[in-house]
Amino acid sequence: MTRPMIAFEGVTKRFGSWTAVDGVSLAVEEGEFCVLVGPSGSGKSTLLRMVNRLAAPDAGAVRVAGEDIAGLAPEALRRRMGYVIQSVGLFPHWTVARNIATVPVLLGWPRARVRERVDALMRLLNLDPDRFRGLYPHQLSGGQQQRVGVARALAGDPPVLLMDEPFSALDPITRGTLRTELAQIHRKTGKTILFVTHDMDEALALADRIAVLEQGRLVQHATPREILTRPADGFVRDLVGREEWGLKRLAVETAGERARPDAPPPSEQPPGEPLPGDMPLRRALSEMIARGVDRLPVMDAEGRPAGVLHLADLVRS
């Protein structure tokens, strides 16, 4: 049995008479992308901050890789976790490179290794090292700053990444790009990511599993598909939103999953560029409308025919 990377065990946190987090138990598996979603005041940020001990639970325990973190030195614990916040919090008196090197320097890595690591991370985050290395935070756009923020969080190669509304302050286009890049980074690095947002669409787009919080309580912990198809209660249903529910539903499933697998003989193969199997159904629908067809071929990751997607299949639930 695998041990969860992060485990909350009956965690409660009070601020005066207000209970921010109320008896939450939640497990995040190694390599999982878990999104905590809820309105402001639902306790999602407090829950996240208890993982790196920026907040301490009043009751219950938080375990990381099986260890109760209450017994660990907070600084050592934090250097094993990346931390990204909405306001980025880059050090204004340090260059981009020095900012990214924060944790490696704290860990006492040799200089050459730090430099190598910084360059590798800048490339991973699509920041040209030669252009950005020596710049200061105020010389960057908001999106570039948050790229540096993410690179800085990844610098110590931590197994866990904590992200507190990292993209909320960015414009929608930059937010979308960074979301896509974060999903790619997650696939490439296999980090365990705990991500806080108030935006259910962001949660649906990124998460392996979503934990919905309301007034400090865990309301539902499930995959995006389950959240959409079997919301625990009216609150979750409202959070998902009735508007465009169908399209959101299509967004969490891929063309490969719905395609009719038995490939027809080449003569009956529908014309047109085949869709990649991992394309969300929502985009597949958009393709059909754009091309004016009701059937499209689907290919697998190696480019081999993997069936045909019919318009009728999209409405079948």
Next chain:
Amino acid sequence: MIRNRVLFVLAAAIAVAALALPFLSFAPNRLLSGQGIALAAALEMPRGLALLAPGAVLLAVPFLRPSRGATAASVAAALLVGAGLLWLAGLHAAELAATAPPAARTSFGSGFWAMEAAALLAALDGARRLGLPAPGRIALGLATALLLAAPLAAGQLDQLSILKEYANRRDAFSDAVLRHGAIVAAALVPTLALGLPLGVLAQRRPTVGRLLFPVLNIVQTIPSIALFGLMLAPLSALSAAFPSLGIAGVGMAPAVIALTLYSLLPIVRNTAAGLDGVPEPVREAARGMGMTPAQLFLRVDVPLALPVLLAGFRITLVQAVGLAAVAALIGAGGLGAIMFQGLFANALDLVLLGAVPVILLALAADALLRLAEALLPLPGGRRAV
């Protein structure tokens, strides 16, 4: 048509002062009041051109179309007028001294002070209009200092009364300067030792700040003479009780304590304000990255608060240089002692011999620390220089 009213007013003031006010004052000895000597008497040709030529430029520039060139010319002309006035005053004083008895004194007249002040103001105003970057401002400041110090260093001013007073008490003067510096330095040590931790504490514990700042503000409003006086009684009692401490109710100890009390406010206030200015997300990120409290303080808080801290130190230093002059009243010595000696003896030039160096010391301290501030990396990592 007048294009630059400020410069026009200053240039006109120089012209009026040149015509209507005495340039120098000549007296048979240092205690008698002198009779005025007009600028015209010192303006022998051709040396008078050294003053008249830049003066004419200064009068003409306000009517020219504003341009960087015209402004630069006005700055140069104003500085040359300022230096020329000093030079002519020295030369004419020497001429008068050649024919007068040794006790006779030539001092600066009201016209000299008015023209010198207007000329320096014109230079300052022009320099601001030029909007020079920091290196340019520093170079201009140094050039001004050199230009004005040159006639002094060359001994051309030696026949002026203030320098005769200096010549009479050369040793006492250098002792006073050193003593003045010692008082200020002795006050800065406890000020920093107390003020920096108190500033940090006031910022971290708002209750401490709420208690501390009103007290420091009240201390700051006590007139300096009164505060020095207030030190007398408790310190006298202390020295009577413990003679071995070597503290007296008058002299260095009360001066240093009073100066420290005055100096605490700007240091504590700016330390707290500087730390307050460190953005909370930056500190949150630093904690989240795993910095220890000491690392957070030294690597994030201090560098980001440093410009405000340094500004507080500059205010403190300039204020202490000025206040230390008053400390002479309770026997602390320093340049203030020369000033008060002159006041009580009704010898104006002796007052100036004490006061002018205090002003110059304060200006030098201010300039030096502004230079240090300009050399600091800005929050963006750039340097102003």
